[in-house]
Amino acid sequence: MSALLEVSDLSVEFRSRAGTVHVLDHVALSIARGETLAVVGESGSGKSVAAFSIMGILDDAARIPNGQVQFGGMDLLNANRRDLDEVRGREMAMIFQSPRTALNPIRKVGHQIEDVLRRHGPVARGDAKRRAIEALEQVRIPDPARRYDAYPFELSGGLCQRVMIAIALCCKPRLLIADEPITGLDVTTQATIMDLLAELGRETGLATLLITHDLALASQYADRIAVMHAGQVVETAPTASLFAAPRHPYTAGLMAATPTSTTSLDALESVPGRIPPLNADLPVCRFAERCPRRVAECDDPGPRFDADVQAPDHYFACRRPL
Amino acid sequence: MSGLATIAKRLLEALPTLFGVILVTFMLTRALPGDPAVFYAGPAADAESIAQVRHAMGLDRSLPVQFASYVEGLAAGDWGVSLSTGRDVTEELSRRLPASLELTLLGLLIAIVVAIPLGVLAATRPNSWVDHICRIIVTTGVSMPVFFTGLLLVYVFYYLLGWAPAPLGRLDFMHIAPDRVTGLYLVDSLIAGDVEVFRASLAHIFLPALTLGIFALAPIARMTRAAMLDVLSSDYIRTARASGLATRTVLFTYALRNALLSVLTTLGMVFSFLLGANVLVEKVFSWPGIGSFAIDALVASDYAAVQGFVLAMALLFVTLNLTIDLLYAVIDPRIRAAS
Amino acid sequence: MAAASTFTHARYVLGENPLTVVAFAMFFVLVLLAAFGPWIAPYDPLASDTAIKLMAPSAEHWFGTDHLGRDVLSRVIVATRLDLMIALSAVALAFFGGSVLGSLAGYYGGWTDRVIGRVIDTVMAFPLFVLAMGIVAVLGNSVENIVYATAVINLPFYARVARAEIGVRRESGFAAAAKVAGNGNIGVLARHLYPNILPAMMVQLSLNMGWAILNAAGLSFIGLGVRPPTPEWGIMVAEGAQFIVSGEWWLAVFPGVSLMIAVFCFNMMGDGLRDLIDPRRRT
Numbered sequence: 001m002s003a004l005l006e007v008s009d010l011s012v013e014f015r016s017r018a019g020t021v022h023v024l025d026h027v028a029l030s031i032a033r034g035e036t037l038a039v040v041g042e043s044g045s046g047k048s049v050a051a052f053s054i055m056g057i058l059d060d061a062a063r064i065p066n067g068q069v070q071f072g073g074m075d076l077l078n079a080n081r082r083d084l085d086e087v088r089g090r091e092m093a094m095i096f097q098s099p100r101t102a103l104n105p106i107r108k109v110g111h112q113i114e115d116v117l118r119r120h121g122p123v124a125r126g127d128a129k130r131r132a133i134e135a136l137e138q139v140r141i142p143d144p145a146r147r148y149d150a151y152p153f154e155l156s157g158g159l160c161q162r163v164m165i166a167i168a169l170c171c172k173p174r175l176l177i178a179d180e181p182i183t184g185l186d187v188t189t190q191a192t193i194m195d196l197l198a199e200l201g202r203e204t205g206l207a208t209l210l211i212t213h214d215l216a217l218a219s220q221y222a223d224r225i226a227v228m229h230a231g232q233v234v235e236t237a238p239t240a241s242l243f244a245a246p247r248h249p250y251t252a253g254l255m256a257a258t259p260t261s262t263t264s265l266d267a268l269e270s271v272p273g274r275i276p277p278l279n280a281d282l283p284v285c286r287f288a289e290r291c292p293r294r295v296a297e298c299d300d301p302g303p304r305f306d307a308d309v310q311a312p313d314h315y316f317a318c319r320r321p322l
Numbered sequence: 323m324s325g326l327a328t329i330a331k332r333l334l335e336a337l338p339t340l341f342g343v344i345l346v347t348f349m350l351t352r353a354l355p356g357d358p359a360v361f362y363a364g365p366a367a368d369a370e371s372i373a374q375v376r377h378a379m380g381l382d383r384s385l386p387v388q389f390a391s392y393v394e395g396l397a398a399g400d401w402g403v404s405l406s407t408g409r410d411v412t413e414e415l416s417r418r419l420p421a422s423l424e425l426t427l428l429g430l431l432i433a434i435v436v437a438i439p440l441g442v443l444a445a446t447r448p449n450s451w452v453d454h455i456c457r458i459i460v461t462t463g464v465s466m467p468v469f470f471t472g473l474l475l476v477y478v479f480y481y482l483l484g485w486a487p488a489p490l491g492r493l494d495f496m497h498i499a500p501d502r503v504t505g506l507y508l509v510d511s512l513i514a515g516d517v518e519v520f521r522a523s524l525a526h527i528f529l530p531a532l533t534l535g536i537f538a539l540a541p542i543a544r545m546t547r548a549a550m551l552d553v554l555s556s557d558y559i560r561t562a563r564a565s566g567l568a569t570r571t572v573l574f575t576y577a578l579r580n581a582l583l584s585v586l587t588t589l590g591m592v593f594s595f596l597l598g599a600n601v602l603v604e605k606v607f608s609w610p611g612i613g614s615f616a617i618d619a620l621v622a623s624d625y626a627a628v629q630g631f632v633l634a635m636a637l638l639f640v641t642l643n644l645t646i647d648l649l650y651a652v653i654d655p656r657i658r659a660a661s
Numbered sequence: 662m663a664a665a666s667t668f669t670h671a672r673y674v675l676g677e678n679p680l681t682v683v684a685f686a687m688f689f690v691l692v693l694l695a696a697f698g699p700w701i702a703p704y705d706p707l708a709s710d711t712a713i714k715l716m717a718p719s720a721e722h723w724f725g726t727d728h729l730g731r732d733v734l735s736r737v738i739v740a741t742r743l744d745l746m747i748a749l750s751a752v753a754l755a756f757f758g759g760s761v762l763g764s765l766a767g768y769y770g771g772w773t774d775r776v777i778g779r780v781i782d783t784v785m786a787f788p789l790f791v792l793a794m795g796i797v798a799v800l801g802n803s804v805e806n807i808v809y810a811t812a813v814i815n816l817p818f819y820a821r822v823a824r825a826e827i828g829v830r831r832e833s834g835f836a837a838a839a840k841v842a843g844n845g846n847i848g849v850l851a852r853h854l855y856p857n858i859l860p861a862m863m864v865q866l867s868l869n870m871g872w873a874i875l876n877a878a879g880l881s882f883i884g885l886g887v888r889p890p891t892p893e894w895g896i897m898v899a900e901g902a903q904f905i906v907s908g909e910w911w912l913a914v915f916p917g918v919s920l921m922i923a924v925f926c927f928n929m930m931g932d933g934l935r936d937l938i939d940p941r942r943r944t
Contacts, residue, residue, distance in 0.1 A: 055564050057560055057563050057564050060448075081569075084566070085566040085567075085568065086566065087566065088563070088564055088565060088566035089564070089565035089566030089567070090566060093564070093565065094561075094564040096557060096560070096561060098557065101556070101557040101558065102557040102558055102560070102561045103558055103561065104558045104561075104562070104576050104580070105558070105580070105656065106579060106580060106583070106653075106654060106655055106656070107575070107576070107579075115562075115565075115567055115571060115575070116565045116566075116567065119565070119566060119567050119568060119571070120566065151655045151656070151659075153655070153656050153659070154659065164561070167561070167565060168565075338779070339782065339783070339786045342779065342782070342783030342786060343783065343786050343787065345783075346783055346784075346787070347795075350795055350796070350798075350799045351799075461925065461928060461929070462925070464871070464872075464924075464928060465871060465921050465922075465924040465925035465928055466921055466924075467875055467878055467879065467882075467895075467898070467917065467920050467921065467924070468879075469879065469882050469898060469899075469902075470898055470913070470917035470920065470921065473898065473901075473902055473905050473913050473914075473917065474914070474917075476905050476906065477905050477908075477910050477914075480906060481905065481906060481907075481908050481910075488906065489906065593788070594785075594787075594788045594789055595788075595789075595790075596788075597788035597790075597791060598788050598789060598790025598791055598793075598876075598879070599790070601790065601791065601794070601883065602790075602879055602882060602883065605882070605883055606902065616794065617883045617884065620794065620797075620798055620802075620883070620884070620885065621884055625798065625799075628794070628795060628798040629795070629798075631791070631794075631795075632787070632791055632792065632794065632795035635787070635788050635791040636786060636787045636788070636791070636792075638788075639786065639787065639788045640786055643786075
């Protein structure tokens with residue numbers, strides 16, 4: 001399987017009044033063509049920052065001291081703005097949480113789709129409108145010709161997210177990054193949006209990087225799952241293998257905290273403790289403070305990421321795995 | 323939904339403000355310490371003419387009745403008679419208003435043309451030299467007394483360099499004012515096809531307008547910068563960047579249009595300052611507008627004229643605010659839909 | 662701990678913007694001039710001597726002399742007290758009036774809020790400097806009335822801040838606790854709520870000072886309030902204006918620059934204070 005996107009050794013830090021915040025620490029991720037990878041973690045775990053660094057839309061205060069992002073043979077971190085803009089929106093696209101604020105409030109949604117279409121290819125004027133309506137149709141928006149003229153505030157949150165998806169997919173990209181795509185939508189809409197994403201992914205052979213705090217959601221839609229904690233990837237494995245035998249204590253904790261059809265809500269535990277402040281001196285394993293299995297060798301320096309002996313595509317970063 | 327309904331709604335909303343403004347102006351005429359009739363009759367009046375004025379002003383009647391007749395008089399165009407010129411206040415004001423408007427509008431134009439690009443540049447390059455220059459201009463701009471800016475410009479461009487004509491009004495004696503169509507010399511001279519008068523008017527209005535422009539530049543640049551910074555960190559700009567849209571599109575079609583909406587809402591405050599500053603600039607440049615008229619009236623204790631001036635300025639300001647509101651409603655689809 | 666972190670924050674703010682330090686230093690100089698001006702001034706600010714009228718700046722007269730032969734430097738120095746006094750009294754009145762009106766509106770809400778809000782809106786419906794002109798015209802042409810007029814046009818800004826800040830704290834736990842402890846409405850408002858909004862009001866005060874000085878000086882520039890031969894920056898600029906066209910710049914420039922420095926100083930201090938107290942509002 002050749003990787004479409006390969007993130008390796010990526011660190012990101014923010015400089016702030018309170019000192020340097022180490023938001024990502026040697027993160028590695030990869031996605032194959034057509035695959036869905038879910039990145040799961042609590043808020044503050046750095047999953048969105050990872051997505052933003054791939055897209056090159058990090059805040060100005062961010063610095064990338066080391067790391068590589070390869071996308072279809074292109075070195076994204078060292079690409080110039082012009083080359084990057086050729087790729088963004090055409091080869092890879094992104095949708096965000098709270099779709100209502102992610103759309104330009106004073107521009108018709110149809111025009112917002114056209115802006116992207118025009119940017120990434122010569123499109124005749126009349127043709128742009130037709131293709132924009134097609135894009136709306138593709139994401140199952142009823143009455144697309146009328147919605148073309150709508151402003152974001154005239155649409156529900158679910159419809160706005162469909163418009164976002166239409167914008168993201170109108171140029172038929174190979175990779176879609178979905179950053180908490182259903183957060184803030186109501187429950188019934190959540191399922192339809194996720195089903196739509198899965199369906200469109202299958203139809204177009206799209207690879208998806210799904211960012212979510214919801215392990216259950218990830219298990220339902222992802223081929224593989226990467227678990228992040230405090231800016232570190234702690235475990236990566238195919239979904240089935242991860243759920244069958246989580247190796248990292250944090251993953252196990254997350255699973256115990258996730259409701260499934262077999263556990264009742266009362267049996268739910270939450271992972272004790274909180275993500276450590278990332279502007280202080282950090283231990284080698286950032287989960288150590290919260291970990292029930294911590295031993296002295298956890299604090300030894302040196303590489304920690306290991307592949308499982310029995311399952312070579314199951315990686316974890318723990319000196320005392322389950 | 324329709325534009326007309328929006329306009330009607332805004333006009334209705336302005337009515338209480340209008341009422342308040344007229345009430346305050348009315349109270350100003352009645353709050354005079356001592357006998358208003360004495361003041362209005364002027365320093366040279368004898369007892370008989372004071373009694374006449376008292377009766378004419380209706381000061382012997384109850385306050386609500388007085389207010390009603392005051393409003394009635396205003397509506398009928400009776401704003402009183404100016405003591406110093408002996409003519410109707412409305413006539414005096416309407417004769418001078420175009421001079422003030424021309425000056426204010428040109429000043430505002432200069433401010434906008436400089437301030438908006440400056441604010442945008444500063445916001446897109448935080449902590450660069452443009453941003454520092456913007457900050458220096460803004461802090462100096464809000465610290466400069468507008469009459470002092472005007473005098474400095476006169477000293478440099480009239481006395482030292484000799485580029486500008488003497489600060490003595492709209493035209494010098496060698497030129498005859500163009501036939502009145504709009505009352506704005508720049509426009510009327512062009513309508514008359516008189517290029518020379520146009521150039522003379524432009525030369526005369528340039529320094530006072532520049533003075534006002536420098537004054538209004540600071541708040542507009544600051545607002546533009548703040549609004550741009552705000553918009554540039556918004557979610558939809560992130561979306562636009564993630565879609566690979568060209569920098570130009572992101573900056574102008576997406577960011578600037580949204581930022582200008584917030585600049586527009588704060589423009590009302592700028593007008594408030596600008597109309598006040600206009601009075602001072604008119605004095606510095608002997609500009610024959612309503613500000614100079616009011617200053618002369620103040621010095622001569624010509625109260626009817628001063629009250630008329632205050633009311634006229636307030637009405638102008640209310641109208642300008644209403645125009646901003648309407649413009650906003652036309653531009654912003656969210657407001658358009660709400661009404 | 663709290664004091665230490667405030668100190669660190671203050672150091673950070675000052676380090677970030679060295680102009681704030683300069684502004685505080687200039688403010689100190691202004692206060693000195695206002696307090697001891699008559700003793701510092703090298704000449705009598707009112708003593709005229711037509712033999713030396715309109716002399717350009719020289720070793721004897723650093724800022725030159727005016728059309729009556731008075732020493733401009735002495736007049737500029739002595740004027741500091743009057744200018745600062747006018748602005749300070751006006752702002753103090755506006756601060757007091759705005760606090761009372763705004764707090765009442767924010768605390769009681771309902772029709773109290775509507776009436777006060779309507780009054781404030783009506784004041785703001787006038788171009789403020791023009792309203793000040795009208796007020797001085799009505800009350801009479803005196804320094805005192807310039808103070809009142811400037812206070813009236815500054816009041817809405819304080820009232821709005823007070824109204825908003827009291828409004829968000831009205832339902833807070835400590836207000837309820839104070840009420841339960843047996844305090845009356847006015848007691849809760851004055852002793853428990855109002856102290857909490859003081860920082861915000863102080864920021865508004867320092868941001869407002871410069872504007873108040875400009876307005877007062879503008880009024881005296883057009884011939885209201887201060888009368889010759891009293892030294893005051895606005896009227897000195899007005900007197901010097903007629904000599905600008907014949908090149909005697911020092912008459913208007915020195916008082917004008919003093920005015921500018923004073924306003925600049927207050928604006929910078931205001932910005933610094935805002936950063937210190939409320940970093941989020943930085944622009």
